[in-house]
């Protein structure tokens with residue numbers, strides 16, 4: 678059985694990823710940080726639709742201590758793929774950002790994903806093939822004012838994926854980043870409607886992405902045939918900022 682863990686499965690993009698992977702035959706760990714009820718509802722709906730597959734809700738706050746990360750990974754059934762669709766941001770000048778918030782953004786977006794990969798690797802490399810996909814951002818390639826720390830975290834993921842892909846390529850474990858532009862999810866809800874219109878006006882495709890525009894590429898990277906693409910960052914941005 679093919680089983681993936683989708684971190685951030687309760688998010689706008691994470692939900693679309695779960696829908697697409699379930700329809701492609703994957704069993705899933707449906708991860709949340711706070712929204713336990715939402716994770717359970719997603720898992721129940723998918724279980725009803727795909728009764729031959731397993732859908733298991735799991736909870737882990739990425740602000741957890743190292744021992745909790747180890748305990749979490751030790752409690753998992755074997756997985757063939759890990760998708761990192763969790764993430765946080767903060768629209769603020771660096772000088773106005775609390776030091777705690779700087780730590781949190783880097784920990785949730787970058788540091789803990791790197792630690793979890795280290796912990797998951799022994800299980801992943803046992804399979805015939807395995808996949809890791811990180812959700813990056815166009816801001817990882819072209820830094821954004823007011824989101825400098827977030828941009829840093831996403832740039833870090835791209836370089837980590839490139840370097841780590843070279844460590845594990847011979848074990849048939851591919852590691853890639855899908856980097857969206859602006860997506861119609863809760864993450865952008867703090868932006869005023871006028872600001873969103875302004876962003877939309879800058880996107881050559883003329884619209885924001887929907888979750889399924891992004892999940893399509895995640896599903897494709899998890900496919901058994903996507904075995905020779907690794908270490909890459911794929912920008913899925915409607916032509917924006919690339």
Ligand SMILES: NC(=O)c1ccc[n+]([C@@H]2O[C@H](COP(=O)([O-])OP(=O)(O)OC[C@H]3O[C@@H](n4cnc5c(N)ncnc54)[C@H](OP(=O)(O)O)[C@@H]3O)[C@@H](O)[C@H]2O)c1
Nearest residue numbers: 685687688689690709710711712739763764812860862864
């Ligand atoms: N939306 C965009 O325009 C956009 C653009 C480029 C890149 N991205 C990237 O795409 C990914 C998904 O974004 P999205 O728009 O789907 O975001 P979203 O709707 O805000 O969802 C965020 C997800 O992250 C989880 N999360 C939040 N804090 C966490 C923590 N402390 N520990 C572990 N998980 C935590 C949330 O879990 P709970 O629901 O349990 O809180 C939720 O599942 C992120 O990496 C984001 O940076 C998004």
